[in-house]
Amino acid sequence: MPSISLTVNGEPVSAEADVRTSLLDLLRETLGMTGTKKGCDHGQCGACTVIVNGTRINSCLSLAVGHEGDTVTTVEGLAEGNGLSPLQKAFVTQDAFQCGYCTPGQLCSATALLNEIARGEPSVVTDERVRLSEEEIRERMSGNLCRCGAYNNIVDAILSVAGEPA
Amino acid sequence: MKPFDYVRAGSAQDAVRAGAEGRFLGGGTNLVDLMKLEIEKPDRLVDVSRLASDEIEDGVEGLRVGAGVSNSALAGHPLVRERYPLLSTALLSGATQQLRNKATVGGNFLQRTRCQYFYDVFRACNKRVPGSGCDALDGINRFHAILGASERCIAVHPSDMAVAMAALDATVETLKPDGSTRSIPARSLHRLPGDTPQFDHVLETGELITHVVLPASPPKRQFYRKVRDRSSYAFAVVSIAVAFDLEGGRIANVSIALGGVAHKPWRADRAESVLEGGSPSAELFAMAAEAELARAVGQGHNDFKIDLSKRLIVAALRDLSEGKREIAA
Numbered sequence: 001m002p003s004i005s006l007t008v009n010g011e012p013v014s015a016e017a018d019v020r021t022s023l024l025d026l027l028r029e030t031l032g033m034t035g036t037k038k039g040c041d042h043g044q045c046g047a048c049t050v051i052v053n054g055t056r057i058n059s060c061l062s063l064a065v066g067h068e069g070d071t072v073t074t075v076e077g078l079a080e081g082n083g084l085s086p087l088q089k090a091f092v093t094q095d096a097f098q099c100g101y102c103t104p105g106q107l108c109s110a111t112a113l114l115n116e117i118a119r120g121e122p123s124v125v126t127d128e129r130v131r132l133s134e135e136e137i138r139e140r141m142s143g144n145l146c147r148c149g150a151y152n153n154i155v156d157a158i159l160s161v162a163g164e165p166a
Numbered sequence: 167m168k169p170f171d172y173v174r175a176g177s178a179q180d181a182v183r184a185g186a187e188g189r190f191l192g193g194g195t196n197l198v199d200l201m202k203l204e205i206e207k208p209d210r211l212v213d214v215s216r217l218a219s220d221e222i223e224d225g226v227e228g229l230r231v232g233a234g235v236s237n238s239a240l241a242g243h244p245l246v247r248e249r250y251p252l253l254s255t256a257l258l259s260g261a262t263q264q265l266r267n268k269a270t271v272g273g274n275f276l277q278r279t280r281c282q283y284f285y286d287v288f289r290a291c292n293k294r295v296p297g298s299g300c301d302a303l304d305g306i307n308r309f310h311a312i313l314g315a316s317e318r319c320i321a322v323h324p325s326d327m328a329v330a331m332a333a334l335d336a337t338v339e340t341l342k343p344d345g346s347t348r349s350i351p352a353r354s355l356h357r358l359p360g361d362t363p364q365f366d367h368v369l370e371t372g373e374l375i376t377h378v379v380l381p382a383s384p385p386k387r388q389f390y391r392k393v394r395d396r397s398s399y400a401f402a403v404v405s406i407a408v409a410f411d412l413e414g415g416r417i418a419n420v421s422i423a424l425g426g427v428a429h430k431p432w433r434a435d436r437a438e439s440v441l442e443g444g445s446p447s448a449e450l451f452a453m454a455a456e457a458e459l460a461r462a463v464g465q466g467h468n469d470f471k472i473d474l475s476k477r478l479i480v481a482a483l484r485d486l487s488e489g490k491r492e493i494a495a
Contacts, residue, residue, distance in 0.1 A: 002172065020167045022198070042199050043265060055238070055267040061198050062268065065172050066191070066213055109264065116263070121242045124258035124398075142398035143262025 006070045008033065009077030017064050024048045026064035027074060035075040035104050039145070046144035049105040049112075050074050056112035058143075075104035078111060086161050087111055094157035098148035109144045110158050116140070117162070132162045167201050171210040178217055178376050182343045185212040186372035192234065192273030195265050200278060205287065205294055215270070219376060222246075228382040233272030233375045237327065238263065240271060250380055252388035252407050256330035259392045262399050272375035274327045275338065275355060278366065279429075280401055281310070281321035292318045293363040308467035309403065312459075312475070313428040319363030320465055322426050323356055324401050326392060329425035332433055333407035334384055339377040342370060352378070353423070356430030363429070385409040385419045387486045392425070393474065402426035404474050408482045410441070417441050417487075422458075427475060434458040437479060446487035448480070455479040 001016040008031065015030045024041075027033045027050070036059060039047030043061040050059045051073040078085045087110055090096070097103045120130045125139045137155050146154065170188070175181035181190065188210030189197060200206040219234035222243055229245055240246055241257035261269065283289045283301045290299035302310055302320050310320040331338075331352035338350045356367045369375070388409045394400040405425035411418045420441045422434040437458035444450045455476035462472045 019170065019172045041202070043195055046262070046264060049264055055236075056264050057268045058195070058264045061195050061265075063172075063191075063194060063198060063211075066174075066194070066215060068174075113263070121238070122247065122254070122258065123263075124255060139398050140263055142396075143264045 002065050004064055004068055006067050006072060008072045009074060019063070019065050021064045022060050023050070023052075023062045023064045023067055023072070024059035026067075027059065027072075030064075033074060033076055036108075037101055037104055039102065039105075044145075045102070045105075046109060047102050047105040049108045049144065051108055051112050054112075054115070056109050073108070073111075075107050078107055085111070087114070087157065090157040090160045091154075094153045094160060095150075096153040096157040097146070097150050102144060102146045102148075106141070106144050106146065106154055109141060110154070113137070113140050113158065114162065132159065134159065168204060168207045170201075170208055172213065173210060174213045175217060178214070178219070178341050178374060179345065181212050181214045181217065182341050182345075182372055182374050184210070185374065186343050188212055190214045190272075190374055192270035193236070193265075193268035194273075195261075195269045196273065196277040203285065203287065205278075205285065214272075214374065219272075226382065227379060229380040231271055231378045231380065233270060233377060235271050237261070237266040237269045237271070237274060241266065250330075250334060250384055250388070252390040252409060253327070253330040253334060253380070255390040256326040256392075256405075256407060259390065259402075259405070260326040271327070271378055274325055275331075275352075275375060275378075276367065276369075277325060279321040280324045282306070284321060293321060293359075293366075296362070296364045303465065306467060307465040309401070309426070310465050310468050311428050312462040312464055312468060312471045313424075313432055314358040315429065315463070315465075316359045316361065316363070318361055319359035319429065321359070321363065322428060323366070323430050324426075325431070326390070326402065326405060326425060328352065328356070329405055329423045329431040330390055330407045331378065331380075332431035333409055333421045333423035335381055335421065337379045338375055339379065340369065341374045341376050343372040347376075349379075353431065353433045359429045366429075385411045385421070387411065387489075389482050389486050391478065391482060393478065404471055404478055406475075406478045406482050408479075408486055410486065412446070412487065415445055417444050417446060422479065422482075424475060424478075427462075427471060434479070436460075441483070446483070448484070451480040451483040452476075454483070 005014045037047040039045035043058040048060040189208040191213045219232035289301040336352040392405040410420035424432040437454035440454040
């Protein structure tokens, strides 16, 4: 089995894994980090979203062996010390989840989204200047499904962190 | 998933030498999924995602884009936003941010159809198992082809990007296992199903896409519109890419490509012939749309795509000729 070395939430880790192992299964099964969730396992639901080298991806569709040397941030790495990140706090105060299963993916996705906005990266609803709005958030979060339907509060949580009226 | 050998290529030359018996792995967003379903069962994966193929270079021949550039990086590149806005819109219309971050330009071209009978291994599909039949013909075929289909296959190509590339007359550069290279017009990369729907494109076994070149001076008026069942994260029912210039009040350098209607991005040559040199008018646009769709054949559930395609052509031409979408010179 190939040996894979990467950095997860700031810690260097090495593991042996079958070449067929997805990054998601490496995190959950091999490394025991079960914060990242498996929903559909086909890239359709976004529950497995993690941030790799600064951009968000579906970890279920990515082979672990391809991530040699990469830097991965999972939901376990979003908190600042013992305190929640502003986005995590906003998810609590805005009641942005019900069952919570999709929440790790929503949080990783939304964390990356705020960085994409800050970098000025466009979406299909962007006209000229990139600016956070409900429309932008809904378009950019379309890869994260919530079967409980907490979408309105998820949008409010993301807007509140960006300092926009929620 | 079937076991496979994994090889990380150090160069494009290494990749094609190692690749003949397997598949090239770019972002993997489609290939890995198909491997999980055992629709794709390669003996070897040659990982080309770390080749030095993520450059975007501007030159006299145009914008040369490495095949490994991610869909999101290409969509957000300042020169693409400025000079090829229909390509940026097409890319951003596809998939989700997570998928666009991983998916590559080369891989986007080579993604497989999303025909549900191709994905369902318990149903007949000539594309998946040649000679097994096509359950889409008498099945739920709302998403299927209205142009260029055959009795063997009515699947459509799912890409937005490839439709934009076809309309922009981009060129695909490849490297073959024997070390030779070739350039293929993007509009000719994919093929119609005919009797061999298992082949999506004209690339040979082991031939690797290395770059895509966008022409230096595309038409100034550009537009991409995607009609879909949800406002985000859905494949096209029908999509359209249109580009032209207005010179002395007449249409010049017009190109139109349709998505979601055929086994390949569909260049609307007949509509273009009607339009080229003409003065914009509702009558002219309708004539162009009728000329293009005269050959269209519905399969039952997708009959509505014929009228929808005509209306999309007319609406896109009208908006563009009224200057609603002109890009900066």
